[in-house]
Amino acid sequence: MISKRIREIAKLIKKEYSFVDIGCDHGYLALLARENGNKNLIICSDNKEGPLNNARKNLENYNNILFVLSDGLKEVNIQTDVAVLAGMGYLTVKNIILDSLDYFKNCKQIIIQVNQNVSLLRKWLSDNDFKIVAERMIYEYKYYEILVIENGKMKLNEEQIMFGPYLLKEKSETFIDCYKKQINKLNKILNDLNNEHPDRLKIEKKVLKMKKMLED
Ligand SMILES: C[S@@+](CC[C@H](N)C(=O)[O-])C[C@H]1O[C@@H](n2cnc3c(N)ncnc32)[C@H](O)[C@@H]1O
Incomplete structure (x- = not known):
């Protein structure tokens, strides 16, 4: 197959x-x-x-x-x-x-x-x-x-590099599901990290960019 x-x-x-x-x-x-x-x-x-x-x-x-x-x-x-x-x-x-x-x-x-x-x-x-x-x-x-x-x-601007210029324009169901799942996964990781963890800020920023992109 x-x-x-x-x-x-x-x-x-x-x-x-x-x-x-x-x-x-x-x-x-x-x-x-x-x-x-x-x-x-x-x-x-x-x-x-x-x-x-x-x-x-x-x-x-x-x-x-x-x-x-x-x-x-x-x-x-x-x-x-x-x-x-x-x-x-x-x-x-x-x-x-x-x-x-x-x-x-x-x-x-x-x-x-x-x-x-x-x-x-x-x-x-x-x-x-x-x-x-x-x-x-x-x-x-x-x-x-x-x-x-x-x-x-x-x-390409930063958002287009991250998500893809055409994928971003189209925002297909598959694309939206992909980033909803990624946000959930990253939120789970954040829950397990303590506040001082060096990766915390980077992950929080990534989640924010994804959320903003989905809301736009
Ligand atoms: C994971 S398979 C992908 C096969 C197919 N293109 C696909 O998308 O299903 C990667 C193939 O690329 C070959 N490959 C890896 N490096 C390569 C190179 N530098 N030049 C040519 N073939 C390469 C491997 O031998 C393998 O057959």
């Missing part, structure tokens, strides 16, 4: 675009793209043989798919329209982009889903002349944020 997270990412890849799935693992994203009618070149890349072989097996009935053993895009030498980076950490993603900056700058879109530190990612993207053009939040045992990126400038 392919995860809701991967399905959401697949929906964001336009049918007319070729793409590279960096860290493809099982290759499910390519599978869904083919099922969705995308007939363009797909490059499945991973830095480990095991996952790449799983992708090869899962995709043996499809053509126009290249399998490349590569750390990031170092061994990928065909430019695609879209690059996908999903299920990895912020630092890994940032380093993969920096190692092949020209490739990413020549993509029509980049789709990124990092497992944590999404705010740091937003800040880094805006500092490096990438702009967010769409965002999705989904819940599947935990909350995931998916960013669609293009080349260009964006100016």
Whole structure:
């Protein structure tokens, strides 16, 4: 059963675009793209043989798919329209982009889903002349944020960096549930901390920002 997270990412890849799935693992994203009618070149890349072989097996009935053993895009030498980076950490993603900056700058879109530190990612993207053009939040045992990126400038304020400019505008039910749960969790932590604890102020400020954002 392919995860809701991967399905959401697949929906964001336009049918007319070729793409590279960096860290493809099982290759499910390519599978869904083919099922969705995308007939363009797909490059499945991973830095480990095991996952790449799983992708090869899962995709043996499809053509126009290249399998490349590569750390990031170092061994990928065909430019695609879209690059996908999903299920990895912020630092890994940032380093993969920096190692092949020209490739990413020549993509029509980049789709990124990092497992944590999404705010740091937003800040880094805006500092490096990438702009967010769409965002999705989904819940599947935990909350995931998916960013669609293009080349260009964006100016984000502190609130947009923290919550996401498009997620903030939309304030979907999933988004509201996410922050209500976070506020409850942080309030529980605060209840257990004594008044002099060094983390107290930081957590209180975070809770206030979330409450204010939900009320606005
Ligand atoms: C947690 S899996 C995520 C798989 C899939 N992208 C997803 O979202 O479900 C991370 C995959 O990225 C691969 N990976 C980690 N670092 C990488 C790198 N520097 N270059 C290419 N692949 C990498 C791992 O081998 C693994 O298959």
